Amino acid sequence: MSGLKRNLRQLTRGQLEQWLKEQGEPAYRAGQIQEWLWQKGAVSFSEMSNVPMKLRQKLAEQFLFAPLSINQRQQSRDQTIKLRFVTHEGFRIEGVLIFSEGRVTACVSSQVGCSLTCAFCATGRMGRQRNLSSDEIVEQVLLLRKEALQAAGTSLTNVVYMGMGEPLLNYREVVRSLEMLTAPDGLALSPRRITVSTAGIAKLMRRLADDGVRVRLALSLHATTDEQRNRIMPINEENQLESLIAALRYYHERSGSRISLEYILFAGFNDTMEDARRLLKLARQLPGVHVNLIEYNEVPGLSFRGSDAVTVKRFQEFLERYGIAATVRHSRGRDIDAACGQLANRGMKEQR
Ligand code: SF4
Numbered sequence: 001m002s003g004l005k006r007n008l009r010q011l012t013r014g015q016l017e018q019w020l021k022e023q024g025e026p027a028y029r030a031g032q033i034q035e036w037l038w039q040k041g042a043v044s045f046s047e048m049s050n051v052p053m054k055l056r057q058k059l060a061e062q063f064l065f066a067p068l069s070i071n072q073r074q075q076s077r078d079q080t081i082k083l084r085f086v087t088h089e090g091f092r093i094e095g096v097l098i099f100s101e102g103r104v105t106a107c108v109s110s111q112v113g114c115s116l117t118c119a120f121c122a123t124g125r126m127g128r129q130r131n132l133s134s135d136e137i138v139e140q141v142l143l144l145r146k147e148a149l150q151a152a153g154t155s156l157t158n159v160v161y162m163g164m165g166e167p168l169l170n171y172r173e174v175v176r177s178l179e180m181l182t183a184p185d186g187l188a189l190s191p192r193r194i195t196v197s198t199a200g201i202a203k204l205m206r207r208l209a210d211d212g213v214r215v216r217l218a219l220s221l222h223a224t225t226d227e228q229r230n231r232i233m234p235i236n237e238e239n240q241l242e243s244l245i246a247a248l249r250y251y252h253e254r255s256g257s258r259i260s261l262e263y264i265l266f267a268g269f270n271d272t273m274e275d276a277r278r279l280l281k282l283a284r285q286l287p288g289v290h291v292n293l294i295e296y297n298e299v300p301g302l303s304f305r306g307s308d309a310v311t312v313k314r315f316q317e318f319l320e321r322y323g324i325a326a327t328v329r330h331s332r333g334r335d336i337d338a339a340c341g342q343l344a345n346r347g348m349k350e351q352r
Contacts, residue, residue: 007135008063009037013185025055033059038187041146068093068139073147081147085140087112091129093164095140097147105158106144108137110174111165116199119232120222120266120296120304123164132165134176141181159189162197162218166235168204175208178215191215197262200239202247209254217251218260218292219244223270224278232269245285252287260290265307265315276318283324291319295331306331 113126223229296306
């Protein structure tokens with residue numbers, strides 16, 4: 001058990017130099033240690049071969065290192081890699097590595113389970129166990145980056161908060177993790193390469209803008225009327241479409257960052273041309289918005305089915321004809337439990 005040890009990755013360069021000074025160590029060691037932490041992706045103090053053994057021991061006594069371990073790895077035929085992580089007390093969460101069109105994207109979880117019970121989602125069925133700490137979120141990114149380097153010799157280009165959980169319901173830790181990922185002495189990722197995806201909590205979307213967050217913000221829309229959306233996303237009852245669209249526009253105007261709408265097409269539920277017209281109408285209220293049309297990864301035991309490829313294409317062409325940028329996001333890793341929450345959910349059952 002790590003007790004109250006602090007994660008070494010939470011220290012800024014200045015704090016680390018100060019700590020080293022207190023130990024009678026030269027300041028340049030901070031650069032060596034941070035290189036191991038962020039560039040070389042070390043997962044233990046013992047790997048820090050150019051740091052003297054005595055100093056490594058002191059670090060180990062006072063600081064925590066990797067707060068997650070990998071418990072399972074699955075690789076799909078389309079190269080998608082899914083990792084199941086275990087927290088120090090045995091909770092399972094998941095992260096996914098997606099290779100597509102020159103991008104290498106790490107998809108990370110922000111909570112163990114989720115409290116929002118969206119009707120089409122495996123994670124929603126687990127309930128929320130607890131929030132993840134910023135360390136645990138960043139650790140997922142680092143472990144996925146290591147996986148990308150090993151599997152394809154390439155680093156990450158993008159990070160998306162689209163795994164288990166609703167990021168805005170873990171607001172403080174998620175924002176802290178964004179700071180760590182974008183800090184020049186952290187992973188130094190551009191905020192433009194990071195997307196936070198929310199099921200839609202208007203008040204917190206506005207707060208992100210007010211707090212100076214600059215990453216991309218995506219709203220999981222999935223329906224075009226409140227009545228329809230209430231049926232699949234109970235959070236909509238207190239966050240109606242009008243307030244969500246206004247909050248997204250506010251975020252874009254205040255932050256200057258890109259915004260997008262995520263829209264999973266469900267056969268016979270939200271995939272008529274009437275839906276497409278309403279989607280267009282909503283998108284037109286959002287300057288520069290990008291619409292991602294997502295193929296549904298079916299979840300065993302749930303009755304939702306994904307729309308066929310022709311319908312998805314028709315939606316895309318319709319939106320583009322009227323000047324809205326739309327991309328079809330093909331379902332990845334179909335052969336490896338790739339639906340949100342499936343792998344960890346199975347892990348929970350095995351655990352029980
Ligand atoms: S879709 Fe997202 S917000 Fe909804 S239940 Fe699943 S994890 Fe939670």
